[in-house]
Amino acid sequence: xxxxxxxxxxxxxxxxxxxxxxxxxxxxxxxxxxxxxxxxxxxxxxxxxxxxxxxxxxxxxxxxxxxxxxxxxxxxxxxxxxxxxxxxxxxxxxxxxxxxxxxxxxxxxxxxxxxxxxxxxxxxxxxxxxxxxxxxxxxxxxxxxxxxxxxxxxxxxxxxxxxxxxxxxxxxxxxxxxxxxxxxxxxxxxxxxxxxxxxxxxxxxxxxxxxxxxxxxxxxxxxxxxxxxxxxxxxxxxxxxxxxxxxxxxxxxxxxxxxxxxxxxxxxxxxxxxxxxxxxxxxxxxxxxxxxxxxxxxxxxxxxxxxxxxxxxxxxxxxxxxxxxxx
Numbered sequence: 294x295x296x297x298x299x300x301x302x303x304x305x306x307x308x309x310x311x312x313x314x315x316x317x318x319x320x321x322x323x324x325x326x327x328x329x330x331x332x333x334x335x336x337x338x339x340x341x342x343x344x345x346x347x348x349x350x351x352x353x354x355x356x357x358x359x360x361x362x363x364x365x366x367x368x369x370x371x372x373x374x375x376x377x378x379x380x381x382x383x384x385x386x387x388x389x390x391x392x393x394x395x396x397x398x399x400x401x402x403x404x405x406x407x408x409x410x411x412x413x414x415x416x417x418x419x420x421x422x423x424x425x426x427x428x429x430x431x432x433x434x435x436x437x438x439x440x441x442x443x444x445x446x447x448x449x450x451x452x453x454x455x456x457x458x459x460x461x462x463x464x465x466x467x468x469x470x471x472x473x474x475x476x477x478x479x480x481x482x483x484x485x486x487x488x489x490x491x492x493x494x495x496x497x498x499x500x501x502x503x504x505x506x507x508x509x510x511x512x513x514x515x516x517x518x519x520x521x522x523x524x525x526x527x528x529x530x531x532x533x534x535x536x537x538x539x540x541x542x543x544x545x546x547x548x549x550x551x552x553x554x555x556x557x558x559x560x561x562x563x564x565x566x567x568x569x570x571x572x573x574x575x576x577x578x579x580x581x582x583x584x585x586x587x588x589x590x591x592x593x594x595x596x597x598x599x600x601x602x603x604x605x606x607x608x609x610x611x612x613x614x615x616x617x618x619x620x
Contacts (some may be wrong), residue, residue: 340595351600357593362387364587373590380594389572390580390595397555397576400486404554407494407548412501417531418508431503438499446563449492455568479568486574492560497553501546508542509535550609555603558582 314537358380362373384390415434419427437445454457455477464473478484512535536543565571571583581595 321492322509354593355598357590360590360596362590362593363591367589375588380591380610383600384526384594384598386589388584390576390584390598393575393580394598400489400557401551401554404493404497404546404557405550407490408497408550408554409502409543411494411498412546413505413543415498415502416505416509418504420509434499435552436501437495438503440496443563445496446560449488449495450564450567453488457583477568480571481563482568482570485564485569489560489564492564493554494558497550504542504546505539508539512538551606552603555599555606556567 347554357373359375359377360373361379361599367371401547414429419430422430440448451457453461453619455461455475458478460478461473461476472498478488556578561569561574562582563578565574565579571579575583577595577599581592581599581605584592
């Protein structure tokens with residue numbers, strides 16, 4: 294075979310190879326476009342529902358926060374006036390909102406710390422229990438978690454009842470006096486929030502405990518055994534070995550706890566109805582509910598501030614988690 298024929302054959306082979314690559318590339322692009330269309334088709338109904346149920350009310354709330362929209366405009370069908378940032382200025386200068394905001398943030402910090410602390414401790418305890426006791430603890434946690442917030446608040450309200458409460462009777466029995474008879478736990482703001490903290494922590498710990506317990510199952514046993522043989526204490530093993538495996542899960546749980554604890558309403562409102570002083574025990578949820586009935590513009594401003602606050606508190610943790618997953 295001459296050198297010319299060899300060159301022609303090699304050129305033909307190279308051309309066929311390039312054509313095969315181009316065909317495979319085109320086929321891969323078509324497959325990706327088809328997968329993308331399928332994905333959007335599946336996500337379409339959910340995106341439409343989110344847009345109608347979340348997007349539209351959120352945009353409407355932002356727009357109304359810059360107007361003097363009231364129930365009068367709603368009834369008469371008139372257009373509210375655009376007043377700019379007046380609602381926001383009045384919110385921070387001529388109302389109790391700053392005090393309520395600081396109270397809500399402080400309560401959120403306390404509740405989040407207690408929920409995370411007790412939830413992690415219960416999860417670690419469940420890993421040390423036998424099967425029978427673990428089932429008993431799980432059932433108890435599940436019952437507390439499944440109870441509706443209003444029902445739980447009513448039950449704990451009976452326990453701390455002024456006349457027939459179990460707590461007052463127990464304290465009288467222990468002290469041998471009648472000093473706790475007719476003692477109200479809800480009139481004083483400090484004892485009010487003490488009762489509120491018990492109720493919320495009692496119902497929130499199960500979620501943290503179950504989630505953490507599930508994540509603990511992903512920690513390799515041989516790593517923990519090697520650390521024990523090296524003389525590492527229980528606290529050191531958890532801090533240096535277990536916690537890195539749990540970091541992403543605990544971050545999500547922490548963000549959810551922050552959001553939920555800043556949005557509490559049912560428990561606070563129910564306790565206020567049983568004797569608490571609303572003006573001294575309002576949190577953001579109840580303040581928004583009670584503040585300016587029919588003043589849609591002012592309440593919309595409160596809602597916008599709450600949304601911004603929640604985004605600011607959770608964004609840092611979410612961004613850190615995303616960066617760690619990219620690594």
